[in-house]
Amino acid sequence: MTRTRWEPVEAQPERKSVAQRLWPIGIVADIAAVVTLVTGSRTILAVVVAAVALVLGVVHLAASLGKPVDRWVIVSVAGIVAGAVVITAVVTQSLHALTTQPTGQAISDSPPQSSSNPAEPTTPPPSTNSTPTTSPSTPIGSHPTSPAIKRETGTDPIVLTSGYSLDLDSEEPIWVAKKTGESSGHDLENSSGYVYAADDLAPAAADSTFEDCVRAGYVDYLSSSDLETGSAFCVKTTSGTYARVVVRDSQDYATQLTLDVVVWNKPS
Incomplete structure (x- = not known):
C-alpha cells in the first residue's frame, strides 16, 4: 500500500x-x-x-x-x-x-508726478483782444432766413367740423371754415374725422418752427387718432408756404376740431 x-x-x-x-x-x-x-x-x-x-x-x-x-x-x-x-x-x-511678462520695467508704487511746478498758475493768460463780444440777436430755435408770420388765429381759434374746409391763405377779415362745396382753393378738409390737405400735411410738435415744417415727413391725411387734443401738424398751402396747426380741442372722434393756426409768409 x-x-x-x-x-x-x-x-x-x-x-x-x-x-x-x-x-x-x-x-x-x-x-x-x-x-x-x-x-x-x-x-x-x-x-x-x-x-x-x-x-x-x-x-x-x-x-x-x-x-x-x-x-x-x-x-x-x-x-x-x-x-x-x-x-x-x-x-x-x-x-x-x-514669457509674456515685459522685462526691464521698474514698478513704482508712488503716484506719477506732474511735470509742472505746482506753485505756477495753470490757467492760461487773459486774452489781449479788447474787442467786446456780442451775443447773437437771433432768438433760439429760429433761423435768420425764416420768413415772418403772415397770419395767425391768436385768441380766435377756428372751428373745423366734418364737411367743412379751411383756406389757410385766406385774407378775408373774418377767418372761418366754409362748406367744402362752397370753398375754392381750400387747404384743409374735415371729412368724418379725417383731415385732408390739398398739398399734404405732416404730424408735428405744437412748437414746430418754419424749418421744422419744411423738413417734416408729409402724408396724405390724418385720422382721428392723430387729431386728439394737444396734437399738431404742418400743412403745405396751395400758395407754396407752410402753416402750423395745433388742435386746441377735439370732439366726437375729430368731427369737430378747434384749431390754432399760424401761417408763415412764402419764402423768397
Missing part, C-alpha cells in the same frame, strides 16, 4: 493592500491641502489634487497588474489622465505668463 507523502506548503508573503501602500500619500495630500487653503491659491490646490489623483492612479494600476480588469482599474486610468491634463495645463499657463 502506497502512502501519500505530505509536504509542507511554504507560506506566501502577505501582499499589502492598496490602502496600506497609499496612506503616506494621503497624509502628504492632506498637509498640502491645508497649506493650499491657508495660502488661498486655487492654482496650487488644483495642482495638488491633480498630483494626488495621478499618484493614486499609478499605484493602483501597478497593484492591479496581472489581475482581471475591474472598475477600479478604469478609475485609476481616468485619474492618471485627468491629473496629467490638469498639471500640463497649469504648467503651460505659468510658462506662457513668464
